[in-house]
Amino acid sequence: xxxxxxxxxxxxxxxxxxxxxxxxxxxxxxxxxxxxxxxxxxxxxxxxxxxxxxxxxxxxxxxxxxxxxxxxxxxxxxxxxxxxxxxxxxxxxxxxxxxxxxxxxxxxxxxxxxxxxxxxxxxxxxxxxxxxxxxxxxxxxxxxxxxxxxxxxxxxxxxxxxxxxxxxxxxxxxxxxxxxxxxxxxxxxxxxxxxxxxxxxxxxxxxxxxxxxxxxxxxxxxxxxxxxxxxxxxxxxxxxxxxxxxxxxxxxxxxxxxxxxxxxxxxxxxxxx
Numbered sequence: 001x002x003x004x005x006x007x008x009x010x011x012x013x014x015x016x017x018x019x020x021x022x023x024x025x026x027x028x029x030x031x032x033x034x035x036x037x038x039x040x041x042x043x044x045x046x047x048x049x050x051x052x053x054x055x056x057x058x059x060x061x062x063x064x065x066x067x068x069x070x071x072x073x074x075x076x077x078x079x080x081x082x083x084x085x086x087x088x089x090x091x092x093x094x095x096x097x098x099x100x101x102x103x104x105x106x107x108x109x110x111x112x113x114x115x116x117x118x119x120x121x122x123x124x125x126x127x128x129x130x131x132x133x134x135x136x137x138x139x140x141x142x143x144x145x146x147x148x149x150x151x152x153x154x155x156x157x158x159x160x161x162x163x164x165x166x167x168x169x170x171x172x173x174x175x176x177x178x179x180x181x182x183x184x185x186x187x188x189x190x191x192x193x194x195x196x197x198x199x200x201x202x203x204x205x206x207x208x209x210x211x212x213x214x215x216x217x218x219x220x221x222x223x224x225x226x227x228x229x230x231x232x233x234x235x236x237x238x239x240x241x242x243x244x245x246x247x248x249x250x251x252x253x254x255x256x257x258x259x260x261x262x263x264x265x266x267x268x269x270x271x272x273x
Contacts, residue, residue: 001048004210005029005070005107007057007098008077012168013113016203017074022050024207029053029070031077033062057094058086066098067105072210073098075112075151084139091143096150103154110156111209113202114148116195116237117141118160125193148235157209158235159202166199195239205238 004021008014009030018030027048033056055062057077067073075098079090095112102110120135136142148158165172 001025001027002071003027003029003048003069004072004074004207005031005053005067007031007073007075008113010034011076012166012170013164013199013202013206014076015168016166016199017076017206020200020203020207021074021210022048026072026207029066031055031066033057033059033077057090057098060094060097063097063101065101065105067102067107070102070105070107072109073102073107073111074206074210075110075147076206078113078115078140078144078147080140082140087139087143088146091140092146092150095147099150099154099156109210110151110154111206112147112151112156112158113206114144114158114160115141116160116162118145118148152234156234159206159209159238160235161197161202161238162195164197164199164202169199172196195237197238202238205236209236 004026006014006018006021006028009018009028010032014032018028022028025048028050029052030050031053033054053066055066057063057079075095077090077094079087082090099110117138118134118136118141119132120137120141124132134145136145151158163172
């Protein structure tokens with residue numbers, strides 16, 4: 001039974017990753033710097049022992065020894081929206097320190113949850129991830145790109161989703177809800193297409209990528225493979241093969257009360273794949 005450490009286990013993605021890893025029978029080390037992570041109680045699923053680890057990416061001393069006895073590190077922790085200095089401390093230097101600790105402990109697999117925002121602003125259509133260069137604009141994206149470099153230099157893997165929704169989502173569905181409430185008139189002309197993935201799908205991909213049986217970035221039907229050249233050979237852009245339209249999202253939100261969507265983070269059909 002492998003021991004999986006999940007950094008950021010109390011966060012939006014991390015708690016779903018922890019639940020999926022527990023469902024698959026892994027022993028868990030749930031790392032959080034402040035909040036006590038929820039201890040998964042999978043049903044069905046065998047589930048292994050679960051322990052909580054208190055450590056802070058902003059405090060390298062707190063990371064010493066955290067990876068002892070760990071086989072797989074699933075790194076889901078990032079600071080979003082902090083000052084440039086805070087972002088550098090947590091995302092860039094904190095990740096580098098965590099990766100170094102994982103290497104000292106002999107962790108066999110490191111997977112980092114990054115963001116498609118490392119590609120920068122723009123409209124990306126009919127283009128493969130291997131054709132895109134990283135051009136981050138914000139301090140958050142820039143420091144997450146630096147975190148990617150630390151993980152990739154250690155032989156790890158990186159997943160770069162765009163929009164992620166699901167239970168606990170504070171951004172995608174609530175943001176769409178606020179936008180629809182604020183805009184006057186109709187939205188019938190909304191034809192923009194978005195790459196989105198549910199947090200449960202993303203969690204399954206992260207846990208699967210952490211499996212020692214996976215020799216390269218997994219490519220299930222919902223994922224596009226990143227390039228095989230240079231530092232990006234171990235990167236994936238998890239998203240459905242066909243992007244969803246904002247018009248479909250609007251219809252979905254209308255079919256379910258906006259307050260319920262904002263609370264649960266769920267988008268009912270047809271905005272699912």
